Amino acid sequence: MLSSSVAFAQSDEERLQQLEERIQELEQEREQAEESEDGISLGGAVRFQYVLADYDEGQKNRGGDLQLDIFRLNLDGQINDVILSAEYRWFEYMEALRHAYFGYNFSDEWQGQVGIIIQPFGVMPYNSHNYFFNSTFYVGLEDNPGSGLLMKRRSDNWDLDFALILNDELGGATGDVRSRADSYNYNIVGIRLPGEGIYDDPEFTASENNTLMTRIARKWHFDDSMLELGVSGKFGDVDDGTASVGSQATWGIHSVYETGRWEFHAQYARYDYDLDIENEGIMVGAYAYYDTIPTAADVITANVAYSYPVEWGPVSQLQFYNNHSIITNKRGYEEDTWMNVLGMAVTAGGVFTYVDLVTAQNQPFINGSLAGESTGTQTRFNINFGYYF
Template identity: 50%
Template sequence: MNKNLLASLVAATVISNPIYAQTVDMSASELAKLQQQISELQSKLTELQQQVDAATADVASNSEAIGEEAGYVDEPVQAKSEDGITVGGAVRTNFSYTSYNEGNKDRSGDFDFDIFRVNFTGVVGDVSLNGEIRFFDYMTAIKYAYVGYQFSKNWQVQAGVAKVPFGNSPYNSHNYFFSANYYLGLEDDFDLGVVFKRSVADNWQLDLAFFKNDELGGVDGYVDNRSDRYSYDIVGARAAGEGIYDDPTQPLGEYNTFSGRFAYHFSQGGFDTEVGVSALSGGLHDGNSRAGDYQAWALHASSRYENWHAQFQHSNYHYDIDQVDRIAVGAYSFYDSIAAEATSSTFNLAYDLAVNFGAVTALQFYNNYGVVYDKSDNTANTVMNITGVSVAAGGLFTYFDWVYAKNQPFVGGSAAGDSSDFEHRFNINIGYYF
């Protein structure tokens, strides 16, 4: 009830009684004073409440500012840098139908597990990390694992198991099997060392690298099988009478390898083209002393016109070891052989086509051709031609390849083979990438 109304009612009641007339005069006077005091007190309380509210707002504002600085606020503060490591990977399966395996033909082909792989990429404190580990039924292999640092606008350094800069980049092929150069150790090769990379500026780029040894530690690396690796490297010298696929009796390993790749980019008449030259040179060790050295060089070009791609590469390699014309190489948990010296030429065409067939968004049609010749062991040429198409559909990426080859690994032969017969392989590799 309103205090003024209550006071008036009390005063009226008391004044109406003559017995309390004197008392009424005193009570009404005191009540009026009391009302004035209450009014003044209410005014002061209102003013004080306003001051408290203002002070509370200041405290809250200051507390929030302190909390942001210390990191103790309800809403997370956005970091100045996007530090963190992203984990991805792929699962791949493979179907093949071949002309060189009677059991495979009788079964109308075979469908097998290919790989499960895990990738790591990201940046922590301006230092980047890139890694990939692959799990097969028969082995586990690290493809690459290196850290990187961008120490200037155009230069980056990478250290670890990094890619050897050589030839057309990133690949000298479009298909699942790469080119014939891959099986010679001249495409998508990874070794343990340091790479300095200059990004494209003023139309040119440069990669310079030093590799202490191969990715498994060289000739005496701490591994139980030197063929359990992703990329091809020398693992030994082939002695007279030693089989193409035998474990090498004379182990060898590459060490102290210098590699360089120079490329120039230009555009003319709608063509975007890169031309370049690559070279590498290093030593070979038998576990006790230097056993020889090796070199390789390549001239390469890659061009694009609208949806068309063209690649060319001419390469030569030489493993200079006394009285050795054939060497042992290892990869994918088995040993193979190549001539100690040979020349290779590759030519590739591809066409990109954007589509909208349900989940399918892109197709690439290609034909990749390669030949290895002038071999030091006087064996027949290695020839491989691959016609195919790759299909992108969401997380799925699939290769459909028709391979026509002779003296080619994984197509019924070896790079050290001496056959005149061509073999066929129809291959479908299905991968889900995440």
């Protein structure tokens, strides 16, 4: 009996030792896996574009034009829990930084970012589904970078964003850049003086400065749907490089509803630049040219999209959408700006394609300007296709 008890005890000790060794092995594997997460990955895209516009007679006679859209590179990852994210874009006519920031996850829900961040406002990450965004993009209220600090919380029920934007991504009115028009999104570059043309280069330079932003969105989850309701605010200064020349305030309400394969967006925003000098609007710059926007306006958007999974060779998903936006109640300008984009996005392996039919009035990139007074509409058929890696 004694020898049998000793044998059982030895067997238990051996099993316990084996178990402890296995636990140590698993712990080492876990630590190695965590260490392997450190590193910066390189990605990017190469995109091309086919354009056929009814306002370009020569292009219509040629049957449209095919051209390079962009080549872009992305850096994303982390080293010792410090996050890096950056994206740079090259066009045939300019180059521009979209964003570049360091970040840190303070918890599972809270993240801080510093650098050139994406400003939090409205429906995010995009208030659109198409290649041209909505008209919100052209007044700096969609996917707009800025230099500053961001604290954000993401949970199942809440989105909370608090940001301080010191100036735009080009360094403000005195930024040391090649051209204030070479930027990814629309920045204030000056004040349009009486008698100037809407596309003239800036004579009176200015930029947004010391802007506080907040975005709060509440989400409700149901069996097969989700409702998000939110508010956003943006308040700050307008500076000419030496002193304040006015202030700016923007607020908005927004919603997202997802059910099954359907997605709906709705947003209303009002922006207002209160300037101390006589003017005919705000001068903005982007994509290598200068334009003008009213100093105040209402911006309304409504989007619907339907996603449909398929198995057609490399094609895995189709998304059909209609995005509509209008800018109205413009200070100093009578005619509205509006844009409607009816389109389809196609996912096929690493290739992503937008097929868009755009109808618009007084809309940039559709032969117009937000400061235009046209009463007619223009149409553009656009196919943008790119390989993402």
